[in-house]
Structures are given as structure tokens and as C-alpha cells.
Amino acid sequence: MTTTSDRPVETTTNTTTGTAGTGRATSSALHHEAAEGRVDVAWLSTHLLGRWADLRASARATAGESAFHKIEGQSKEEHRERVLEQCRALAAKGQVHLAFPERLGGGNNPGANLAGFEELVAADPSLQIKAGVQWGLFASAILHLGVEEQQDRLLPAAMDLSVPGAFAMTETGHGSDVAAVATTATYDPETQEFDLHTPFRAAWKDYLGNAAVHATAATVFAQLITRGVNHGVHCFYVPIREVAADGTAGAFLPGIGGEDDGQKGGLNGVDNGRLHFDHVRVPRADLLSRYGAVAEDGTYSSSIDSPGRRFFTMLGSLVQGRVSLDGAASNASKIGLQIAVTYANQRRQFAGPGTDEVVIMDYGTHLRRLLPRVAETYATHFAHDRLLDLFHSVFSGEQDTPETREDLETTAAALKATSTRFALDTLQETREACGGAGFLTENRITSLHADMDVYATFEGDNTVLLQLVGKRLLSDYARAMKGITPGGMARYVVEKAADAAMHRTPLRRAAQALADSGSVRRAAGHLREEETQRALLTERVDAMVEEVALALRPAQKADPVKAAEIFNQHQVALVDAAKAHADLLRWEAFTQALAGIEDEGTRAVLTTVRDLFGLTLVERNLAWYLINGRISSQRARTVTSYIDRLLVRLRPHAQDLVDAWGFGPEHLRAKIASGAEAERQDEARAYYRALRASGDAPVSEKSQKKAAKRA
Amino acid sequence: MTTTSDRPVETTTNTTTGTAGTGRATSSALHHEAAEGRVDVAWLSTHLLGRWADLRASARATAGESAFHKIEGQSKEEHRERVLEQCRALAAKGQVHLAFPERLGGGNNPGANLAGFEELVAADPSLQIKAGVQWGLFASAILHLGVEEQQDRLLPAAMDLSVPGAFAMTETGHGSDVAAVATTATYDPETQEFDLHTPFRAAWKDYLGNAAVHATAATVFAQLITRGVNHGVHCFYVPIREVAADGTAGAFLPGIGGEDDGQKGGLNGVDNGRLHFDHVRVPRADLLSRYGAVAEDGTYSSSIDSPGRRFFTMLGSLVQGRVSLDGAASNASKIGLQIAVTYANQRRQFAGPGTDEVVIMDYGTHLRRLLPRVAETYATHFAHDRLLDLFHSVFSGEQDTPETREDLETTAAALKATSTRFALDTLQETREACGGAGFLTENRITSLHADMDVYATFEGDNTVLLQLVGKRLLSDYARAMKGITPGGMARYVVEKAADAAMHRTPLRRAAQALADSGSVRRAAGHLREEETQRALLTERVDAMVEEVALALRPAQKADPVKAAEIFNQHQVALVDAAKAHADLLRWEAFTQALAGIEDEGTRAVLTTVRDLFGLTLVERNLAWYLINGRISSQRARTVTSYIDRLLVRLRPHAQDLVDAWGFGPEHLRAKIASGAEAERQDEARAYYRALRASGDAPVSEKSQKKAAKRA
Incomplete structure (x- = not known):
């Protein structure tokens, strides 16, 4: 000891x-048989910060800043804009770039990146998820599924949020069964483009963060078909909206349509939406080709021979x-x-x-x-x-x-x-x-x-x-x-x-x-x-x-x-x-x-x-x-x-x-946990103590009746 | 059979x-060993309407009208006003008056009243609860705790909603332990009034529906003290806000203050709030005196001798x-x-x-x-x-x-x-x-x-x-x-x-x-x-x-x-x-x-x-x-x-x-349960059937590889 x-x-x-x-030790009514030992709260809360303690502490401090807090009762429109602004602030801080290659200004430190990222939930889960969509999914797809040329070409704008992106994997008809998504990308050797197409309503991409309003590009998952063979799900980089002069998202580009998922049970700071494609042409170079590439003539090649293993490798790279x-x-x-x-x-x-x-x-x-x-x-x-x-x-x-x-x-x-x-x-x-x-x-x-x-x-x-x-x-x-x-x-x-x-x-x-x-x-x-x-x-x-x-x-x-x-x-x-x-x-x-x-x-x-x-x-x-x-x-x-x-x-x-978990009032943001209740209880007890002492306290009818009975 | x-x-x-x-019977993949028998859905759904079938069916039809539906994503201010209007419409229908005495235009049918009332949840739970506050709590307190004179005098305005009311029982400091509420009503024989008072912050009334905005009166529970004796919790009828010319609620009356409970996890169509009283004078006649009365000289009398049993009888009358x-x-x-x-x-x-x-x-x-x-x-x-x-x-x-x-x-x-x-x-x-x-x-x-x-x-x-x-x-x-x-x-x-x-x-x-x-x-x-x-x-x-x-x-x-x-x-x-x-x-x-x-x-x-x-x-x-x-x-x-x-x-x-539970699309109001999913699935299956039949379907890489192996 x-x-x-x-x-x-x-x-x-x-x-x-x-x-x-x-209230901790004031429970006079009940005897406690305390466990041996004593928690050293300060020591433990530092210890619990874990392997990347400094980065986690700094991310937690960010989550404690009021600029990053959720404002309750905002309309989804206000909330969405606020969270986008918060994401811009995060991008400016560089906190969200830790997982990216050092050559592009990242930290090459995936563990630290996640440690910081998960602290954002204390500020606003919408912020965590919107940031997750941008850097954890959209940019990560480029990082993990693209080759170096594609990373160099596409990542910087994804990283600094000049291109907000959607991660277009899930479809209305296929959520858990990703291998069965119905969107097709059929290679056309004539133009060296893929023809990206949504064949029916169930194949609309759905629930995509950023898709309803802010995204100007998307990483779109579709069945890659070339020379009459379906090589399974691959990912394509696709611009989806015009970019206005101020960098914000404008109208859908030709062939692309979509819908707002609207109000949700929560996370209304994220603009989830649907996307569909009507024979949209995607340049051959924009197939993210780390695990599968198509040559000019339409020949498919991959470093992973088994289509099943290739699919799970691609998906596995997004486990974060x-x-x-x-x-x-x-x-x-x-x-x-x-x-x-x-x-x-x-x-x-x-x-x-x-x-x-x-x-x-x-x-x-x-x-x-x-x-x-x-x-x-x-x-x-x-x-x-x-x-x-x-x-x-x-x-x-x-x-x-x-x-x-x-x-x-x-x-x-x-x-x-x-x-x-x-x-x-x-x-x-x-x-x-x-x-x-x-x-x-x-x-x-x-x-x-x-x-x-x-x-x-x-x-x-x-x-x-x-x-x-x-x-x-x-x-x-x-x-x-x-x-x-x-x-x-x-x-x-x-x-x-x-x-x-x-x-x-x-x-x-x-x-x-x-x-x-x-x-x-x-x-x-x-x-x-x-x-x-x-x-x-x-x-x-x-x-x-x-x-x-x-x-x-x-x-x-x-x-x-x-x-x-x-x-x-x-x-x-x-x-x-x-x-x-x-x-x-x-x-x-x-x-x-x-x-x-x-x-x-x-x-x-x-x-x-x-x-x-x-x-x-x-x-x-x-x-x-x-x-x-x-x-x-x-x-x-x-x-x-x-x-x-x-x-x-x-x-x-x-x-x-x-x-010892180390969250402060700026993270809890709950009036009942602010000490206000203790104050109220103390005031009430002081009032009754004074009343009893004054001798002016009314007698209760019950005790009066008891006294009468005894008399 | x-x-x-x-x-x-x-x-x-x-x-x-x-x-x-x-989808019910199309599950070709799985064999079902069906239970004997067969549900007669039409018969069962009528049967489940129960004892007051007509009234319940009619209330359910009301709940199916779009005018009574919750509009998702409204601000709490809009939602509160909408629900108040819906309550006025219910009052006009008389559906909410079934439990009240026939002499006041009610139906004297408490069971039928509840049967109808609980159907409102399908329209908007806020409507159910706001109606519950007005007729099930505020007006019911007058009905069950008041004597006939008080019912005749106070009920009509509560019933027709010309006086929206709060049910001021719970305090910030006492929720479950109602017997310990700290608000006092001390009788003053000089003026034949009660002095209604909130002694400290924890004694503020809290979470009261209607209290934040709409209520112009309240049934207030307080410790009744007369001649130095506390007779326990009793209920008082207390006007709390000025009534504007158009009948809406104005400013708090002198001595009364309050606060909005603000945004809640749900039920934002109900304006919950807090109330407190600074020596507010309540006429002797406004003690709801069915179970306890005070004579001009301050003598207390009750038909129930035991203060404990009296308290539980009063509370029990509000079990609905x-x-x-x-x-x-x-x-x-x-x-x-x-x-x-x-x-x-x-x-x-x-x-x-x-x-x-x-x-x-x-x-x-x-x-x-x-x-x-x-x-x-x-x-x-x-x-x-x-x-x-x-x-x-x-x-x-x-x-x-x-x-x-x-x-x-x-x-x-x-x-x-x-x-x-x-x-x-x-x-x-x-x-x-x-x-x-x-x-x-x-x-x-x-x-x-x-x-x-x-x-x-x-x-x-x-x-x-x-x-x-x-x-x-x-x-x-x-x-x-x-x-x-x-x-x-x-x-x-x-x-x-x-x-x-x-x-x-x-x-x-x-x-x-x-x-x-x-x-x-x-x-x-x-x-x-x-x-x-x-x-x-x-x-x-x-x-x-x-x-x-x-x-x-x-x-x-x-x-x-x-x-x-x-x-x-x-x-x-x-x-x-x-x-x-x-x-x-x-x-x-x-x-x-x-x-x-x-x-x-x-x-x-x-x-x-x-x-x-x-x-x-x-x-x-x-x-x-x-x-x-x-x-x-x-x-x-x-x-x-x-x-x-x-x-x-x-x-x-x-x-x-x-x-067989008998809720229609107008009650479910869920796009995924509207048949849209079946339509999407049918469209998708038809697409693939046609593609297979056309002979143009791409071969999957997997089956191609299998075929190559066999060759």
C-alpha cells in the first residue's frame, strides 16, 4: 500500500x-465497507490518456473549446453550416492530418490520429462524423485505394477541405452487403473512360455524409466491368458538383442527381444524402488503382489474384x-x-x-x-x-x-x-x-x-x-x-x-x-x-x-x-x-x-x-x-x-x-453535474436547519395526532 | 378449426x-413450419379495439388526420404553438371531455376517455402529453380534488381550454417524494387567504407542461399550514399569468416567476417550465377542498382522519x-x-x-x-x-x-x-x-x-x-x-x-x-x-x-x-x-x-x-x-x-x-413501411432477371477464373 x-x-x-x-462521503445513513486502496485521480486520469497522451490531451482540449460545441436546438441547416466551419478550423489546426503521408504534410501516425479523432465526440458527435467522412473515409479512400500519383494529385484538396467529399459506398438497396452494390462502372476503350451508372432506384447511393449539400466530389464504389467481365467492387474518384467562386458547392454536374436524407434521429450537423449517376463518364486515371487497374485497351490487372481476397483487402484498408x-x-x-x-x-x-x-x-x-x-x-x-x-x-x-x-x-x-x-x-x-x-x-x-x-x-x-x-x-x-x-x-x-x-x-x-x-x-x-x-x-x-x-x-x-x-x-x-x-x-x-x-x-x-x-x-x-x-x-x-x-x-x-476519465465541465456540459444540485440541496438543508432552530416550524399533523394519542 | x-x-x-x-410468403429459401391456424386480421383488429371500440376507433381516426400529426424538424416554438392549436381542435371536438361530469357537458365515462386519449400518441406524443396536462392533470385535479362548487366554477374554462393550466406538483428538489415538496401555503385568518411561498431554489416547481408559455393558471401543490400545524400536501387553484384580450397568456402575475425548461430530449411540442411564488395570496375558496378544508378562522377539517391515507387518496385520484x-x-x-x-x-x-x-x-x-x-x-x-x-x-x-x-x-x-x-x-x-x-x-x-x-x-x-x-x-x-x-x-x-x-x-x-x-x-x-x-x-x-x-x-x-x-x-x-x-x-x-x-x-x-x-x-x-x-x-x-x-x-x-393492431399508413408514417421497399426490390430483381435473359450480363471474374481452372 x-x-x-x-x-x-x-x-x-x-x-x-x-x-x-x-455527496461522496456525506451518506451518513449508510455504512460503507470501502474497497482497499484509494484512487489517485490525477495520476489515473493522466495514465488513461494512453500511448499518445499529449496528442489526445490536445484533442480533448480542442473538444472543450466552445467554438466546437454543439448548439442544441439549432435547425439542421444551421447545424450543418456550423459543423462545416468547425471542420475548416480543424483542417487549419492540422489535427486531422496526422494519418496522412509526411510528403503531403501529414504526420504518418495513424494511431495518434484516431486517438485525437475520437475525442471530438465530446464536442459534437456530428463534428466527429463529418470529420470522419472527410478525412477517415473520403480522403482515406484516396490514400489507401489510390496509387502515389493519385494521392499526390487528389489528397491535398481533400486534406485541406477545399474539396469536401462524400464516401459513396452504401446504396439504398445494399448496406451490409457491399459486394452486391448495383452501381456499375463499365470501361469504354474508345474514350478511355468508365461509364458510371445507376441501373435502378435501389442502387442510389444513400446515407452519405456531405452528399446532401457540401460535397463537390465523391469516392464512388461500383462494379468494375471491362471486356465483358465484372471484376467486383472498385472505387472511383468523381467530381459531383460545380464549385462556386468562393469554393462552396454549387449545382450537380451533368448526369448526377441526388436527394437530401433530411432530418435524422441525431447527427443533424451532418448533411447525409443520396446520389445517383446517369452514364457519367469517369476518366480511366480516376479509378483508384492500387488494387486493380485497367489498361488503355481495357485489360484488367491486380496485384491480388483472388477477387474475394482483393475485395476484403480494399474494405479492410478502411477499418479505421x-x-x-x-x-x-x-x-x-x-x-x-x-x-x-x-x-x-x-x-x-x-x-x-x-x-x-x-x-x-x-x-x-x-x-x-x-x-x-x-x-x-x-x-x-x-x-x-x-x-x-x-x-x-x-x-x-x-x-x-x-x-x-x-x-x-x-x-x-x-x-x-x-x-x-x-x-x-x-x-x-x-x-x-x-x-x-x-x-x-x-x-x-x-x-x-x-x-x-x-x-x-x-x-x-x-x-x-x-x-x-x-x-x-x-x-x-x-x-x-x-x-x-x-x-x-x-x-x-x-x-x-x-x-x-x-x-x-x-x-x-x-x-x-x-x-x-x-x-x-x-x-x-x-x-x-x-x-x-x-x-x-x-x-x-x-x-x-x-x-x-x-x-x-x-x-x-x-x-x-x-x-x-x-x-x-x-x-x-x-x-x-x-x-x-x-x-x-x-x-x-x-x-x-x-x-x-x-x-x-x-x-x-x-x-x-x-x-x-x-x-x-x-x-x-x-x-x-x-x-x-x-x-x-x-x-x-x-x-x-x-x-x-x-x-x-x-x-x-x-x-x-x-x-479519472478526465472530462471537465467543458466536456460534460450538464447543469445537473455542475455542482448546482449540491448548492440547491445545501440551501434546502440550511433552511430546514434554521427553521428547526427558530422554534417557528409548524408541527406536522401526524406528530400532533401521535402526541394527542399518547396524552 | x-x-x-x-x-x-x-x-x-x-x-x-x-x-x-x-415478402411474407416469398421466402423461397427457407421452409416454414407454420403454426396451426391463421390470423383473421380484420376480425382481430376489430376485436382488439376493446370495450369502447367505437370511441377508440374514432380517436384513432382523429390521430390519423394530418392536422394532428407532428411535423418533424420544427423548432420548439413552432411545435408548441402547433400543439396548442391541436388541443383547441380537440376541445372543440369534445373528445377530451368524456371523463367530466355530464352536468358540465362531459360524458362521465372515464374508461372511454382514456381509451381515446392514449390513441393520440400515434398523432404526436407531444399532443398526447399536452392534452394530458390540460385535461388529465390540471382539469382532473379540479375535478377530483375540488368540491362541486369549485368544479362548477373552475372546470368549464379548463375543459374548453380558455384557461390553459399547469399541474404544479413536482419541484426541482422533489420529484418522486411528493410528500416532501417544500412549497408552503400558510393560512392567514386576517385576510382569509393562503400565503403561497417558495422558500428556496430547490422548491421551484419544475418540468410542468404548459408552464413555460401557455398556462394562465395552475393547480399548485403545497404544504397546507394553518394554526401552526402542517396538514400535508394540498392542492390550490392559482392564476399565474395575465390573460391578453385575445385569451392568450401574458406576463406573470405579481409574485410569480418562472423559467422555460427549454429544449428536451423529445416532446418539444410541450412547453415545460418552472414556477416559483413569492408570498402569493390565494383566496381560501381556492384551496381545492374535497379532502381537506380550512374554515374562516383557520380550523382544518377533513373527511379522512389519517394524514397519510388522505395524502395517498388525493394522489390516487390522479392515477389515470x-x-x-x-x-x-x-x-x-x-x-x-x-x-x-x-x-x-x-x-x-x-x-x-x-x-x-x-x-x-x-x-x-x-x-x-x-x-x-x-x-x-x-x-x-x-x-x-x-x-x-x-x-x-x-x-x-x-x-x-x-x-x-x-x-x-x-x-x-x-x-x-x-x-x-x-x-x-x-x-x-x-x-x-x-x-x-x-x-x-x-x-x-x-x-x-x-x-x-x-x-x-x-x-x-x-x-x-x-x-x-x-x-x-x-x-x-x-x-x-x-x-x-x-x-x-x-x-x-x-x-x-x-x-x-x-x-x-x-x-x-x-x-x-x-x-x-x-x-x-x-x-x-x-x-x-x-x-x-x-x-x-x-x-x-x-x-x-x-x-x-x-x-x-x-x-x-x-x-x-x-x-x-x-x-x-x-x-x-x-x-x-x-x-x-x-x-x-x-x-x-x-x-x-x-x-x-x-x-x-x-x-x-x-x-x-x-x-x-x-x-x-x-x-x-x-x-x-x-x-x-x-x-x-x-x-x-x-x-x-x-x-x-x-x-x-x-x-x-x-x-x-x-x-392486426390496426394502425394504418396514416399512423405509421414511415416511408420504409409504405411498400416503397418492396417496389424497389421488385424493380431490382426484374432488372437482373432481364439482364440474365438478355445474355448481355457481364461474367464475374470469379466464375471466369473457376471456368479457366476447369479447362
Whole structure:
């Protein structure tokens, strides 16, 4: 233990946000059994800035400037113009150019770039997404899919925003299934141009940021057809609007049409729209040709022979969107939780056993709704750090192999799908935890929820992403199986049978129950062990994947209709396995991160937070553990009560844990988390204290009646 | 079986909404094992209109008129004025006067009134809530808390909206704990007036609909103090703003101040605001004096002697808000699901085994995310019907007893808390199920979600309401225990011990597992039995309540601090018991309603829907059933696979089940559910068919490579 653990809880002031945690230790009504240790908030919040701490801190400072903040209640037209101006300011700062080549004025630092980019969500998610469209998609497509000549020719204007661009991949008819987009680009050797065409309404490009108003060019994805052969989806650079003298977007160029997507559930600072093409001619040179080129005579060539692998390589080069959404979602959860916990530590409701009303953070229901989410947010944070490392090592070229790319894509899919859903649930829960006040826009959470909503379905629909993860798990499993010799396979089958017998029969459960009997404390202690949590989480993933793999086996020999049916029957189980995998990833990242927490007191508290996360996962899937004989019902009974104990022990650290995320009032921008509630509560209590002291306080009818009865 | 069950599925057309279910039977890729029976959509949608069918149908028709629709993207100022005008139109129609006395032009029909009122949510939730504030709260306070003279004097202007009013109960500092509001009304016998006063900032009235702009009067709740005694919270009629010549609201009257709550997460057509009072004089006659009056000399009198019972009687008279929110939430879930299911039956994505892409409703994941919600919505609907009956029988005076009132309040609390949360989850799930299209405001769901959000915390915070239900369950339990003689008690304790031994020991589970072994089908059949479902759901409530009751016993003899701590430790368990109770209520209502479904084919399908609901509840709480020995792990394994079978059997009825709710395109107002998607898909498929037939289709590089390999 360092000395930090000896500091009394009461005197700690909030060093980072200025939102005084007045309520933190004033809960006279309830005794807390504090977790050992003490969070060093200043140290932890610096530590959490991570690998590119300076750049992240600077981006966070930018997000705190009022010029970049969302103005609530603006019309979408005003909001769109404001966000465009903000993007221009970002371009001027150069903050958004970090990922681009140094020869073009960039920083060649993809990891740092994303670290900064995901901080923008605290200013305005519309700004994050509009910037994401411009630099993360439009310009990135030029960077990753274009050759050096094209980069040199097209990137500077994309980088400095003199050409705002749309990323025209999705169509009304095809979102998740990008390989099936219907827009065609047919090569015409006569003119050495591609004929870009939208064959029917469902093939209109749709939901494209920048497309409704601001874009003057687009990177358009279409089926490349030359010499009668469709070579699959490729990307083309296409000017789409006239550029006025002042550089702003004018009318559509000939052959191009479009539509405004109009009002949306959120992100109304982004001008999403539709585009369609009527035999638009695109010069041969504007096929972004890094992975596929067409010669003058129409001969197609590519460095990647397999059309499937080529397609996934092209798409994979744009994985950064998913990575950054994971980080942004994690930040949104933090903001919601910091608001709700700060308010709950100041707000009082219902009389306690003394004269004061109870601080609502002390209620059992409130601890349950907020603290496990704080724990899960830490897991999400640390998992994102690992993802960012992986992303940087691939995209900086440090470790760019097919294997690391595949790992990156799978991890990004698993974490993006998990953290965006978690952010929405968390924002909803925190909004409700703040009662009616949570519904007011001045308290931020509803606005953030509305903006984050679409994160669950863009850059890869979460359900589709989880299937992608599930398929990777299956192929890893199949690969592992392949290495087994026939003799080994026989042994394996026998072992599995024994495992099922061991885990699923009442016999073993009876034995475990006997071993556990009467010793709730020991059973709980066992659950707190790192190795126990790891074993429970790992075994679950393994068993689920195996179960799906075995169930799908008959599909190999079935006709296509029957095979599709078998796959479909196990789609939910596959998605569940992917979720379990994401849970394990997050738990491992959290556990790994504990080793890097040098301050002992902080580490002690965070270890309890990690345990809370681990046990929350076990509790969430308790039926599975019981059915599959991994936990006896005796022990299962202890999971919930042990979580309850962890909640009480973490209660005194709640404010520290959210403050350590390092967002200040300029990021929270929630009146109820500004200290105003504490002020109101203090004023009210002072009023009643004075009234009681004055002797002028009216008697309550109830106590008068009681007194009358006694007389 | 009637002949309806013999009609082939394919030829049924949608009779109610005109949203052709094109995708319904075209899923060539997947074989469906249809549930027996066939939904008679026209019959069912009429049947579901319920007890006040004509009035509900007429209110629904009103909600379908474009004049009452929300215009998306309006500023809050425009929206507020529009909704006020709509309220005037409703007042002119008289639809909102059904609950008021006939002598004042009302209909004296409280049930019919609510049935109509909750339909307004389909037009614009802001309209529902603004109307709710005016007639359900402000005017209702006069009706229920005032005496006849006050009704005659004050109601007409409230009814015809010549006096828009605020319902000034909640304060910034006290929402859920109404008994503790800090505003005081101190009687002054000198002037025969009350001195209405706000002692500090936390006592400002807050979140009051109509208060920001439109209200010229308010029903204000304050602590009534006379002759030095505080008689608790009472309601006062207080003019708050000048009335301009044209009848609109002018400046605040002297002593009154306020503030606009500003932009909110939704419901921006309602002008919520704050009010405060600086020694405002209220005539003695304007204390709404049905349950408490003050004589000229300041003597207080009430027909209800106990101040506690008086308070709850006054609050109970305003229960209709909760009842109507339950109905409105149910309607919102229906709209979200009808949009998502209709779209899912038309939308196609990813190639199937044939040439067509797969209708997304056919995906296992999609069935899982939508159909159990359809089932739960039916349960919510039928439970609400029962609640409305109960409400009507109490408020029409047919069966107005303390017991029925208590039942009504508990049921309203349980159902409102359940259905509002369910609606939010359902709207979120349906929005995501519609992908990016779901995020566009033109497809409605995000707008509805934003508006419904606050339903979870207003008219009683859901967590607080569930605690109220839990406490009622505890007191029922205590009452039941009281009736037991000491000898009986001893027997009871022994029986309980035996029960625990029976249910919780591995022995019994081993026996059950043995009995079940190998017979998954039989185990599933067992779960489908009505009595099994009832037993599982009922036993769970009973056991949970008892467990909390026993755990709380030590609190009786503990000091207040310790007692509060014990209660707090079991708050979550109490809320969980209340949720289990609400689940049982809804399941019983659904089961009871099946008997009223005369059409056999429809009843057969709805019985399967009920089973899906029942088993979904069992699956959701499977860990509890396992831990408490109610289900063996062998049988538990069959729950999920049996649900999967039910989903496949209900798949062909999905469109019928949502169409039967009877909302038309004028209520859905979602482009993706208008048939446009089917049109786009048909056009795309026709294009590809023609292209294939023409022989001009480009060869894919992949098939070309395959052919080259073969050669």
C-alpha cells in the first residue's frame, strides 16, 4: 500500500473536473465497507490518456473549446453550416492530418490520429462524423485505394477541405452487403473512360455524409466491368458538383442527381444524402488503382489474384472507422456516467433515518444501475487501447501481415459492436437515473443518445459484424481441428464426451455443491480469483464455438437450401458466441491493464472494479454456466450477493472512478453535474436547519395526532 | 378449426393497412413450419379495439388526420404553438371531455376517455402529453380534488381550454417524494387567504407542461399550514399569468416567476417550465377542498382522519396518468414493430441459395429480435385492457372501494413501469432492425423513441413505482402470514424448509433430469402447457416475495439506521419481485384474453404467441429457475430450442400479427413501411432477371477464373 490509501475519503477533492463530489462521503445513513486502496485521480486520469497522451490531451482540449460545441436546438441547416466551419478550423489546426503521408504534410501516425479523432465526440458527435467522412473515409479512400500519383494529385484538396467529399459506398438497396452494390462502372476503350451508372432506384447511393449539400466530389464504389467481365467492387474518384467562386458547392454536374436524407434521429450537423449517376463518364486515371487497374485497351490487372481476397483487402484498408467508433462510444459512455454519478452524489430524495434525505447514489438500486456500467466502461476503455495499438502497428507498417490485419478486423468488429450497443444502453440508463432532469437537453444525455444511436448500425451493422466475428471463431476452430491426426481426433472425441459428462451431469454438480456447501464466503472468494474468472469466460467461448461448429457440420454435405437453413438456425448462437468472445477480450484487456497501474492504491480499487466486471459477465450468463455445469447452483447463488458486496465496497470510490476519465465541465456540459444540485440541496438543508432552530416550524399533523394519542 | 385455417398463407392480403406484405410468403429459401391456424386480421383488429371500440376507433381516426400529426424538424416554438392549436381542435371536438361530469357537458365515462386519449400518441406524443396536462392533470385535479362548487366554477374554462393550466406538483428538489415538496401555503385568518411561498431554489416547481408559455393558471401543490400545524400536501387553484384580450397568456402575475425548461430530449411540442411564488395570496375558496378544508378562522377539517391515507387518496385520484401512459406505451411499441416487421418482410439482403436475396425477416437473428417483442406487445395490450376495466370500474363508481383503488394503483404502477421501459427497448431494437433507414426521421422510429423517453420517469419514476409494487406484495404477504395461527406457523415453517430442500437440492434436480432424459420433445411439450407456465411464473413471484420478506425481518427489531441499511440491501430484490409480478399479470391477462378469441384459427396462432411470451419470460429468468430448482438443467436446455421452434412456426404470421393492431399508413408514417421497399426490390430483381435473359450480363471474374481452372 502506498500512502494514498491512507488518505481519508472525505477530504479528497476532485482534481480534474471541478465538479465537487460533495455527496461522496456525506451518506451518513449508510455504512460503507470501502474497497482497499484509494484512487489517485490525477495520476489515473493522466495514465488513461494512453500511448499518445499529449496528442489526445490536445484533442480533448480542442473538444472543450466552445467554438466546437454543439448548439442544441439549432435547425439542421444551421447545424450543418456550423459543423462545416468547425471542420475548416480543424483542417487549419492540422489535427486531422496526422494519418496522412509526411510528403503531403501529414504526420504518418495513424494511431495518434484516431486517438485525437475520437475525442471530438465530446464536442459534437456530428463534428466527429463529418470529420470522419472527410478525412477517415473520403480522403482515406484516396490514400489507401489510390496509387502515389493519385494521392499526390487528389489528397491535398481533400486534406485541406477545399474539396469536401462524400464516401459513396452504401446504396439504398445494399448496406451490409457491399459486394452486391448495383452501381456499375463499365470501361469504354474508345474514350478511355468508365461509364458510371445507376441501373435502378435501389442502387442510389444513400446515407452519405456531405452528399446532401457540401460535397463537390465523391469516392464512388461500383462494379468494375471491362471486356465483358465484372471484376467486383472498385472505387472511383468523381467530381459531383460545380464549385462556386468562393469554393462552396454549387449545382450537380451533368448526369448526377441526388436527394437530401433530411432530418435524422441525431447527427443533424451532418448533411447525409443520396446520389445517383446517369452514364457519367469517369476518366480511366480516376479509378483508384492500387488494387486493380485497367489498361488503355481495357485489360484488367491486380496485384491480388483472388477477387474475394482483393475485395476484403480494399474494405479492410478502411477499418479505421470502426476502430474510432469504438473509442468514441467509450467516451460517450464515460460522459453519461460521469454526469449521472456526479448528480447521484449530490441529489437527495426521501427521508433517511436521520434528518437529512438520502443521497441517491447510496440506494441499492442506484448502485446496481450505475456501478457495473462504470466497471464495464473501464473494460471498454482498456480494450480500445489494445485495439488502437493493433491498428497502429498494422497501419504504420510496423507489423503489417495478413494475420495482424485479420486480427485487427475481427477485434475491431467485436469491440465496435459491443461498445456502441453498450454506449446506447448506458446513455439510456444514465438519463433515467437522472429522472426528469435527465430528459432536459441542458443536461446533455438525451442529445448524446440521439447522436450516438446510429453508431450501432453504421460502419457495419452490429449484428452483421458479430456474425463476421463468429465466422472467424469458427474458422479458427476448424483450423485447430485440421491439425489433429485421425488418432488425435478419436482421443479428442472421447475427451469431449467426458467433458460433457463431467460438466452436464447432476453428479458433478452434486459434488461441487457438496464442496461449496455452507461456505458462501469461500465460494465467493473463489469467484474473485483472476484464474477462475478467466477460466469461466474462456471456457464459455470455447464451448459455444464448438457447439455451433458441431451443429453446422451437417451443412457441409447438405444441398444449398438445406445448408442455408442449418446456418440460419444457428445464427443466433453464432452471434452469442461472438459476444462472449468480445466479453473475454474486454476482460483480458482490463486484467492486462492492471499490471500497468503503478499506484498500488489505485490498482487495488481497479482490481475490485475488474472483479465487478468479471462477475457481472458471469451473472449475465448464469443460466449458461448452470446448464453447462460450469457453476453449481450453490455457487451461482453467491454470484449476485458477491456483486452486491463489491458494489458497496466500490461505492466510496464512485466519484473518483468517473472523474479519472478526465472530462471537465467543458466536456460534460450538464447543469445537473455542475455542482448546482449540491448548492440547491445545501440551501434546502440550511433552511430546514434554521427553521428547526427558530422554534417557528409548524408541527406536522401526524406528530400532533401521535402526541394527542399518547396524552 | 374454422375454414380460415385452410386458406393458403400466400393469398391472404393485408386488409387493414394497405402495406402489402409482399415478402411474407416469398421466402423461397427457407421452409416454414407454420403454426396451426391463421390470423383473421380484420376480425382481430376489430376485436382488439376493446370495450369502447367505437370511441377508440374514432380517436384513432382523429390521430390519423394530418392536422394532428407532428411535423418533424420544427423548432420548439413552432411545435408548441402547433400543439396548442391541436388541443383547441380537440376541445372543440369534445373528445377530451368524456371523463367530466355530464352536468358540465362531459360524458362521465372515464374508461372511454382514456381509451381515446392514449390513441393520440400515434398523432404526436407531444399532443398526447399536452392534452394530458390540460385535461388529465390540471382539469382532473379540479375535478377530483375540488368540491362541486369549485368544479362548477373552475372546470368549464379548463375543459374548453380558455384557461390553459399547469399541474404544479413536482419541484426541482422533489420529484418522486411528493410528500416532501417544500412549497408552503400558510393560512392567514386576517385576510382569509393562503400565503403561497417558495422558500428556496430547490422548491421551484419544475418540468410542468404548459408552464413555460401557455398556462394562465395552475393547480399548485403545497404544504397546507394553518394554526401552526402542517396538514400535508394540498392542492390550490392559482392564476399565474395575465390573460391578453385575445385569451392568450401574458406576463406573470405579481409574485410569480418562472423559467422555460427549454429544449428536451423529445416532446418539444410541450412547453415545460418552472414556477416559483413569492408570498402569493390565494383566496381560501381556492384551496381545492374535497379532502381537506380550512374554515374562516383557520380550523382544518377533513373527511379522512389519517394524514397519510388522505395524502395517498388525493394522489390516487390522479392515477389515470399512469393508466394512459401504459396504453400509449403499448401503442408506441406496436407502431415500431409494425414498421420494422413490414420493412423486414420486404427488404432483402445477401444472396440466398437461389437467385434472389434473402428477405431479412427470414433470418434467425431477425426473428429473435422482433417476434418475442410482438408477443410481449400482445401481452402488454391485453394487460392494459384489464387495467382500463379496473380503472373504469373504480372511477365510474361501479366498484369504488379502498381495495379496488389499491389494486388499481398497484396494477397501474406495475404495468406503467413495465410497458414504458418495454416501449423504449422495442423502439431502439426496431430502429436498429431497420438499419440506417431506421435512423432517418422519415421512418418515424427515432422520433417516437425521443418522445417516449420521458415516459419512463414521469408520472412516477419506474424504479420508484416498482418499489411501490414490491411493498404492496410484501404487505399482502404479511397479511397472509398474519392469518396463520402459531401452530399453523410452525407447520408453515416446516413446509417451507421442506420446499427449499425439495427445490434447491441436487437430489431433486437429479430425479427430474432423469425423468426428462433424452426426451427433449416431451420436456418442451410440458413447457408449452398453460399450467406449467402459470406455475413457473407464479412460484417465482411467491418465492421472491417471501425471500425478501424473510430477509427484511431483522429490520423490524433494528435501530433506524440499521433498518434502513437492511431495506437498502434488498431494494434490488424487491424491484425484481415487482417485475416478476408484472410479468405474471401480463401473462395472465394474455391467457385470459385467449378465451375471448372466438375465431379458432386466430386463437390457435395467438396461443402460440402466448407460449412464446411465457417461454421468453422463463428464458429471461432461467438462472433463477435453475438455482431455485424449479427447472432441471436438462429441461432448461430445451427452453431456448423450443422458443426457436415457436419463432419458425410464427414466422408466416408475423405480418398478420402486427397488421392486426390496426394502425394504418396514416399512423405509421414511415416511408420504409409504405411498400416503397418492396417496389424497389421488385424493380431490382426484374432488372437482373432481364439482364440474365438478355445474355448481355457481364461474367464475374470469379466464375471466369473457376471456368479457366476447369479447362
